[in-house]
Amino acid sequence: MTEPQPPRLLDRVRQVIRLKHMSLKTEKSYVYYAKDFILFHDKRHPKDMGVPEIRSYLSHLAIDKNVAASTQNVARNALLFLYQQVLQIDLPFLDGIEPAKRPQRLPVVFTRTEVKAILDNLEDEYHLMASLLYGSGLRLTECLNLRVKDIDFEYRQIIVRSGKGNKDRMTMLPTSTIIPLKLQLEKAKLIHHRDLAQGFGAVYLPNALEQKYPNANREWSWQFVFPSAKRSIDPRTGIVRRHHIYEDSLQRAMKAAIRKAGITKHGSCHTLRHSFATHLLEDGYDIRTVQELLGHKDIRTTMIYTHVLNRGGRGVRSPLDA
Structure with a gap:
């Protein structure tokens, strides 16, 4: 043998x-x-x-x-x-291979008027997702990975699970998104019940939770808030199940909305998160509060958003405007 x-x-x-x-x-x-x-x-x-x-x-x-x-x-x-x-090989000086230095670039930020124009050119779940990117400071993948249990309507907060750096955090749930979110959950629940009736309805669970809680993957609380329109084959396991909306879908809708709004800035879904942070600082919120909402490990990452408050030339008034 x-x-x-x-x-x-x-x-x-x-x-x-x-x-x-x-x-x-x-x-x-x-x-x-x-x-x-x-x-x-x-x-x-x-x-x-x-x-x-x-x-x-x-x-x-x-x-x-x-x-x-x-x-x-x-x-x-x-x-x-x-x-x-x-390979479990401990090469000498391997950790000494320096990472490439990223160029220091200021983030693109939409004005409040531009954000409104973009949202006005989005419909249905895309409008809601973009509203959460801007209104809660979520990253694109954090929004797509939201589960039903992560939305707390009573305390008006969202729990972000396994964000960047595999960290959990809490951020606010904008009041204006509560009714649209409840309607979205009703829509998602109908899809889930239909999947269950057809012998499906199981969703991917992170961190091997399927082994620990074998029936949890069919529970309503674990379903995605924004389920995909179609079931697909999990590339890792070969199991047919419904995942969340594919990120390219929102990115394409966002790109089209920026174009329809007549905005010439090179923006994307992530620009809404930049705008969330900048507008909070403009409104006078403490930078450490913004750091916590964004989930930044280092406050220096959050500090980059103060560039807008400086108004060019660190607040110096141009002689042309004197």
Whole structure:
């Protein structure tokens, strides 16, 4: 009887990522850069390479492919993960591979008038989701991943689960979104009941909760607030179930709304979050309160939104306006 072959390297990368409950997006990125790293070095096995080859590959991305600093950092993190977590190789100076420096850029911010114009050009669930991005300071993925149990109407708050950095936080639930949200939940509940009647209705649960609570995935409280119009096959498990609305859908709707509103700024869904923070600071709210609502680990990240309050030239009045 022949012994089973050990899993191939990229399959091992996938296995470790799933054991650590990392996102599917992270899995795709890390697998891609591990494979690209190997191909760049003529299919040599990573265990036969080291820090010089990693630096050479990262330089190739920056110089030959002209990728952004953020992309180069994703590749760097993927290779650190490959060596440290998958291959269990402690290379000297591996942690000393510096991340690429991101250029210091000020965030694009919509004015309040522009936000209203954008929302006026969105309909149905897209209008509601964009309202939450702006009114609650949610990231796009945080909004899409909202579950029924995360909405607290009585205390008018939203609980953001496993946000950036795998942290939970609370933020406000705008009063103007309460009625639309309740209507959206009624719509989602009808979809869920129909799925249950057809033998489906199970939803993905994070952090291996399906093993701990085997029936929780069919409970109403765990369903997505914004379910997809169609069921799909989970790429990891092959199970057919209903996920949340795909992020590209809202991004396309947002892009069209910006165009219809006649706004020339290069904005996106995330610009609504920038606008949320800036407008709160304009209204006089304490920066640490805004930091908490945004879920920033370092207050220096939040400080970037004070640029709007400086009004150009740190509040200096132009001689032309004197």
